[in-house]
Amino acid sequence: MPHEKSRWDTYKYLIIELVIMAGTVMLAYYFEYTDTFNVNVQGFFCYDSAYTKPYLGPEESSAVPPVILYAVVAGVPTLVITVTEAVMFLLQYTSKELDGREKNFATGDCCYLNPLVRRTFRFLGVYMFGLFTTDIFVNAGQVVTGNLAPHFLTVCKPNYTALGCQQALRYISHQEACTGNEEDILRARKTFPSKEAALSVYAALYLAMYITCTVKAKGTRLAKPVMSLGLMCLAFLTGINRVAEYRNHWSDVIAGFIIGVAIATFLVVCVVHNFQGKLLLSEEPSQELVANAPMMNMPRVESPLEKYIASQVAELREIEGELAPRSLKERILSFFSWLTGTSRFRHLQNTRQ
Template sequence: MRDAPEDQSTAVSLPAPVVAESTGADRRMTRRLLMELLVVVVLVIPICVYEFAVDPVRRGFFCDDESIGYPFRDNTITPVMLGLIVGLLPVLVFVVVEYVSHLRAGDTSATVDLLGWRMATWYAELGRQAWYFCFGLLLTFDATEVGKYTIGRLRPHFLAVCQPQLTDGSLCSDPANLHRYVENYECVGEGFTADDVRQARLSFPSGHSSLAFYAMVYMALYLQCKLSWRGSKLSRHFVQFALVMVAWYTALSRVVDHWHHWSDVLSGSFLGVAGALITARFIARLFDEGTHIAILTGGLRRENTAATLQEEVCPSTPPPYSANSSFNEDQYCTKV
């Protein structure tokens, strides 16, 4: 009769350390998320400053420089299309791959606690992958912006957009200025806006190439590590090839449209590939074994290990704390 009250008091006192540990884990996770959010905000600030408050370096040019004398053409891959390529397409890939991966594992209904919220495990993993992808994208974007505004290289259609007028009132088309190096000039830009003239000085490196290659190469690496087709061994590689070809076509279009020199595209492509490799290997850790939801939550999902222990370790042996156990300590250890 005395055992029942003792068991009852013990059952009531157990949750206290568990609650304290859970609260401490939530606080650590909150601090971590806030710190990472602050890092992302810091990365966004330079992009906004460059785009809206900084003028690119003003470089001189030769009036007879044929590399900047191409006609102006519209973008084949517009900024909106680029946004869909580096934004919407990766999101669709993340959603499909994460859902299919968890569906095959049979844990689509599994849940995890995150800051007091219970959500599906594959939702949490989806958020983690998207977060790391966006972080690497911002790093690549920042590196691209630094290059553009520091170098200030003139685009192939610079003369057509700027229509420079020298300080003495003469034009580059005048015979006396054909071999002249011009540093002091004003852009007339008839038929073009001030933003068009400003953009004509942002050729190196190619932002379309760097962002497209980052997104598509990262997606190819992500598919390599996350998903496999059981019906066809070549299906995954075909999809990876198609993604890389999207980036390749985007880069080639920049040369065809006279928006970039070939060296701008080459440098931007290398920059994007390097960003994808660094993000996948050292930030998202796609190639590490066992990297899963534990990175996000700071621990493994809670499971009922008592049933597993009873079934796999000692199926016929009751645990030593069982009230009906007929085994003493020596017998239990021998049995296990």
């Protein structure tokens, strides 16, 4: 059956997307919380001033701690997109007199997916996929490069005497040179690119582009750019804070900004197509929807066009019945009267009376 094949194709594509999303989440988990991928051990020069900045404590003591950053990056866009989609859907829903066929989208034999839910899941799903993708790109770069943080030598605590660092230009390449805390040393080897800068600018740009492309209300001509620039400013301040606290170099932050901007731009332009899509379905379903929609046992509803055609046929039969005893001249005049709509207008007047 054709509808069975189309339904199976829909389920197949959905399963493929879920598998890709699950694989992305698992890869991000392995990068973030396991030692599956070994960090490249990069050497250093004795007394290198680029890596002797003071260590201001663990990440939790930062002005922008990771817990707050991750909560804002994941929660604020989700809340803004959900509320905005709900408000726009309700405004359009109450402004149009639409029947049940226009307010639901068939996805199965007995299941319906509201256009509001469909759009919201689409935009949030793409956003979450980009968030995990950004994390994977950043972690991969940190593992491959093993770039040292500005406070690396402070937490490394090398024994310069045992290493023979009588000369400042002596290069130390072996991992056993450090005597400090292993966790702090490992974290200090993973700075390029900056994860905080990449995630913050990705979330800010995605949300700014969503607000700019989606909100079309009057009086928002100045509010939209103000909100968008405010979000980008917060992301920029996050990167500056990383440099000010000697946790990243400027090159790390700039690389993180580039990754976040590139992923957000690609997803918005090429995947969600600048957040285009109808909140409500049109009066006539598209050919693709009709072809892919499964056969369902639904009560037949007579359309306005069918009612109009039936009334015209009844009216024509009535006219033909009236013309039966008339002469040829009267029949011609009555036909032209019906053709020009005069008889229909009289018929409507009689019906209203």
